[in-house]
Amino acid sequence: xxxxxxxxxxxxxxxxxxxxxxxxxxxxxxxxxxxxxxxxxxxxxxxxxxxxxxxxxxxxxxxxxxxxxxxxxxxxxxxxxxxxxxxxxxxxxxxxxxxxxxxxxxxxxxxxxxxxxxxxxxxxxxxxxxxxxxxx
Amino acid sequence: xxxxxxxxxxxxxxxxxxxxxxxxxxxxxxxxxxxxxxxxxxxxxxxxxxxxxxxxxxxxxxxxxxxxxxxxxxxxxxxxxxxxxxxxxxxxxxxxxxxxxxxxxxxxxxxxxxxxxxxxxxxxxxxxxxxxxxxx
DNA sequence: TGTATAATGATAATGGTTATCATTCCACCC
DNA sequence: GGGTGGAATGATAACCATTATCATTATACA
Numbered sequence: 001x002x003x004x005x006x007x008x009x010x011x012x013x014x015x016x017x018x019x020x021x022x023x024x025x026x027x028x029x030x031x032x033x034x035x036x037x038x039x040x041x042x043x044x045x046x047x048x049x050x051x052x053x054x055x056x057x058x059x060x061x062x063x064x065x066x067x068x069x070x071x072x073x074x075x076x077x078x079x080x081x082x083x084x085x086x087x088x089x090x091x092x093x094x095x096x097x098x099x100x101x102x103x104x105x106x107x108x109x110x111x112x113x114x115x116x117x118x119x120x121x122x123x124x125x126x127x128x129x130x131x132x133x134x135x136x
Numbered sequence: 137x138x139x140x141x142x143x144x145x146x147x148x149x150x151x152x153x154x155x156x157x158x159x160x161x162x163x164x165x166x167x168x169x170x171x172x173x174x175x176x177x178x179x180x181x182x183x184x185x186x187x188x189x190x191x192x193x194x195x196x197x198x199x200x201x202x203x204x205x206x207x208x209x210x211x212x213x214x215x216x217x218x219x220x221x222x223x224x225x226x227x228x229x230x231x232x233x234x235x236x237x238x239x240x241x242x243x244x245x246x247x248x249x250x251x252x253x254x255x256x257x258x259x260x261x262x263x264x265x266x267x268x269x270x271x272x
Numbered sequence: 273t274g275t276a277t278a279a280t281g282a283t284a285a286t287g288g289t290t291a292t293c294a295t296t297c298c299a300c301c302c
Numbered sequence: 303g304g305g306t307g308g309a310a311t312g313a314t315a316a317c318c319a320t321t322a323t324c325a326t327t328a329t330a331c332a
Contacts, residue, residue, distance in 0.1 A: 047281040105238050114265040122258045129250040183312040
């Protein structure tokens with residue numbers, strides 16, 4: 001049993017628990033629509049507005065992690081170490097990567113510019129190996 | 137007189153020329169609404185749909201550069217060397233920076249992951265110096 | 273057990289962006 | 303120089319992700 005401190009969320013309701021369990025059960029990057037559909041398919045239907053509120057609350061509580069991708073926000077498990085993303089613009093595949101040195105350089109730049117960095121977003125766009133081979 | 141090859145755009149109309157001139161005349165990062173408003177104020181009103189289409193066409197032609205910021209797309213002059221952005225989440229101020237080493241590391245990562253990178257987007261979020269001092 | 277506060281869910285609204293479509297513009301050909 | 307076809311325009315409707323509204327339901331706790 002792991003105790004977790006949940007600051008801004010008052011109640012971890014069954015709906016929010018369902019959302020959290022779903023996201024924790026996979027390595028996918030879910031958007032709100034996908035969460036809504038998948039929960040419906042599993043017979044634990046949750047209203048779309050509640051999905052949005054739940055995702056926001058869970059993110060604020062640090063239980064999941066949200067990333068703004070191009071046109072929509074996606075959420076993934078929070079128990080992974082920090083990483084950035086590369087997005088295949090053909091098939092939508094998302095690959096993760098992490099690079100300590102890039103992180104450090106960002107910190108250095110912020111410091112130099114007198115900027116108090118609260119977050120960052122690095123997304124590489126391009127073709128994944130599969131799509132590149134398919135297009136040849 | 138500088139010749140420019142314009143691949144995907146058929147016609148550089150007066151509306152598109154007005155948009156281009158506006159963006160070229162400043163260092164700002166414009167969104168469609170701002171372009172629309174500013175052109176109206178200058179008495180060269182251009183329909184909002186035309187602004188959107190024009191911005192897209194000009195970007196595809198490489199005459200301006202578009203960046204997806206958090207909630208909207210912004211456009212800036214294309215005749216600047218490549219750079220990334222830091223966005224103050226309080227006042228909206230955008231600061232530019234460029235870092236050769238980060239660029240190189242991104243290339244290396246893409247290569248390693250067998251990913252054909254066509255672009256990238258790095259935005260640092262946080263508080264600019266002014267807002268940080270104001271909040272103290 | 274009552275009460276205050278939070279969460280839910282259906283639905284309306286918002287806001288940035290794209291689609292539609294009739295009209296206008298313009299390059300090019302005879 | 304007039305005709306023609308493809309492209310662009312602009313008013314407006316539609317789209318789509320997200321947020322607000324509000325009546326109802328759930329829950330913690332005094």
